[in-house]
Amino acid sequence: MPISLDLLFTLKETQLQHGLRAENYARYHQYLSNRVATLRRQLKLSNDKKKFLHREVTATNATDARHLVLLALYAERCWAEAESILETIATVKRQETAGASKGNAPAGGIPPKEQYRKRLNKAVVWAQKLSDVSAAVADPRTQIEAKGYSFEAVGRCALSHGRFADARDAFKQARDFYITLQPQSNESQWPIVMAKVGELDDRVVYCMECLGEDPMSYRPTQHGGVAAQFAVTVKWNRRNLNIFNVKVKDTLREVQQSEWAAVKQRALEAAAGPIPIGTQAKVLEVLDRTMGLYNDALSHARTDLRSASDSQRQEQQLLVHYLTYHVALLSLERTKFMLEVFERRYRSTVDALRSTAGGVKGAKGVKDFPLSQYASPLEVIRLCDAGLETVAEMCLLPGVGGNDEVESWEQALTSTKLYYSAEANRVAGDRSVASTQYAKAKSILTSSSSVEGLARRVDEGLLSLSAENALQSFQQNATPGAKFLVDSLDTPAVASAVTKFPPDYQAVPCKPVFVDIAATYVDYPGTANAAPPPEAKKNASAHQDPQQAGAPEGDQGAQGKKWGWGWGWGKK
Structure with missing residues (x-):
């Protein structure tokens, strides 16, 4: 019975699981060496410890799919080692360019470049042996x-x-050879085959560019009724476009791997209130990177359009239109994200101002809403204008104008602009213009439900405006005095002879302070040169020592100095 082996799937799975997802060829080579040793031991092809026996896989002893896997892994191991050596060469060159020492260079022996080619030559030998053995023992697909x-x-x-x-x-x-596998492939095998075909087409175009040939002249033939899908195929205006430029294809592959839509959705669903600045920066970074990839692809496509022949000019022009549309579409997605950011900021700003003015605690998170993130309706209006300009540029492309999706975008942006214009006029006090803009926004939203939640906010704005108009008209028509509205069936009336309680506040003085302004101008007598009273003189003479009464001042001073050191006697 012929041996059946899904060679492409086996090799692709091995590469992705053991290092090549991160382009780690050294790790892949190490795994292949261990796997080869295991297979040789399982198939009893390993050598004895004391005697060498040349045992190899041939058409006579290949009875299991593992024999074919062993030959394929031999070739893969040589190729992985060659790629690892090539990475080492590139690292040494970078170090030499940077001025580093050449200590990593091998001292003598075969140069690394020759080792790289030698391993690839060995990979060819093993791959040819795999083909010969498969031709003898395998089924047609494996061959x-x-x-x-x-x-x-x-x-x-x-x-x-x-x-x-x-x-x-x-x-x-x-x-x-690979393209002929289509009739023998199922739904899970065919994508792997087409991925391999795409890789080979890129290599063919690279070789043509190195030879100075025109890559646009590469048109693979059809095989067995299967269309040549050698390029990335995109659909534009009900037409399939084949992309031949390698740079454009690589750029579009990177775009397909970008997860900007998922990152944006997670950011919007993470919080119901204002979006944090860090999350906003992350989403904008992903969007800007993806837009840069589209712009690179567009520049390459325009270069090909300038050098294309007359027969290829129409297809290249359609490709330029396709890329231009996606650049504008991504720019519109960025604008819509910023619209959502500033709408949330504006609603949080309104809640914060209401809670501050009314002295009532606002919603959760409103108290901590920073002043630097306050937003006005004018910022939202400017973003709506930018989005409408992008939609207008998209409508200039053939086949885009009149599209239902594009018209829904335009209606959503127009209604959002009218709503926030009405909000700005209402805050500024121009209620008549605000009422007209509210009505226009409501009429657009009635015919299209493109914006969720905006219709409800428009109705709330109309109700708030009606309430403000009614309150203003009542204040203008009210007579002076304390009058209050009372309900009299269906008609409101003004009550009379009603005493207001509590009464209004009145300004009264509290703790008055009296200041004598003439006190600073009164000259009071001093006490420095005042004479002692007579009674003080009599007391002083009565207590004086009789022996010292007639003594001169000099003796009294000497006696004071003599005993001045003890117990404080003689102090003056």
Whole structure:
């Protein structure tokens, strides 16, 4: 019974699970070495400890799919080692360019460049052996996959030696083998085959560019009624466009891997209130990066359009229109995200101002809403104008004007602009203009439900405006005095002879302070030169010592100095 092996799926799964998802060829080579040793031991192809026995997989002893897997892993191991050596060469060159020492360079032996080519030559030998053994023992699908894999190995080897013409022909032959697998492939196998075909087309175009040939002239033939899908196919105006430029294809592949829509959705659903600045910056970074990729692809497509022949000009022009539309579409998505950001800020600003003015605690998070993030309706209006300009540019492209989706975008932006214009006029006091704008926004939203929640906010604005108009008219028509409205059936009336309670506040003085302004001008007598009273003189003479009464001042001073050191006697 022929051996059946899904070669492409097995190799692709092995590569993605063991290092090549991150382009780690050293890790992939290490895994292949361990896996080969395990398979040799399981298939009893390992050598004895004391004697070498040459055991290899041949058409006579290949009875299991693991024999074919072993040959494929031999080729993959050589290719992985070659790529690892190439990375080492690139690292050494970068270090030399930066002025670092050449300590990592091998001292003698085969140069790294020759080692790289030597391993690729060995990979070709193993891939050719896999093809020969498969032709003898495998089923037709496995034989085709093995032949395509062998030609792919030959192309890689020729490319390393600089033989671009041989590499181009080998890659074309490998592609022809892979494309014939379509009738024998199911829904899970065919995408892997087409991914491999796309890789080979990129290599063919690269070889043509190195040879100085026109890549636009590469048109693979059809095989078995299967269309040549060698390029990334996009749909524009009910027409499939094939992209031949490698740079455009690589850029669009990166765009497909971008998750800007998921990042934007998570940011909007994370919080019901204002979006944090860090989250906003992250979303804008992803959107700007994706838009940069589209702009790069558009520049390459315009370059191809200038050099395209007359037969290819129409297709290239449609491709430019396709990329221009997606650049404008992504710009519109960015504007819509910023609209949502500033709408939330404006609603939080209104809540914060109401809670501050009324002295009532606002909603959760309103108290901590920073002043730097306050937003006005004018900022939202400017974003709506930018979005409408983007939609107008999109409508200039053929086939875009009159599209239902584009018209819904235009209606949503117009109604949003009218609503916030009415809000701005209502705050400024121009209620007549605000009422007209509210009515226009409501009429647009009645015919289109493109904006969720905006119709409810328009109704709330109309009610608030009607209430303000009624209150203003009542205040203008009211007579002076304390009058209050009372309900009299269906007609409101003004009550009379009603005493207001509590009474109004009145200004009264509290704790008056009296100041004598003449006190600063009164000259009071001093006490420095005042004479002592007579009674003080009599007391002083009565208590004086009789022996010292007639003594001169000098003796009294000497006696004071003599005993001045003890117990404080003689102090003056």
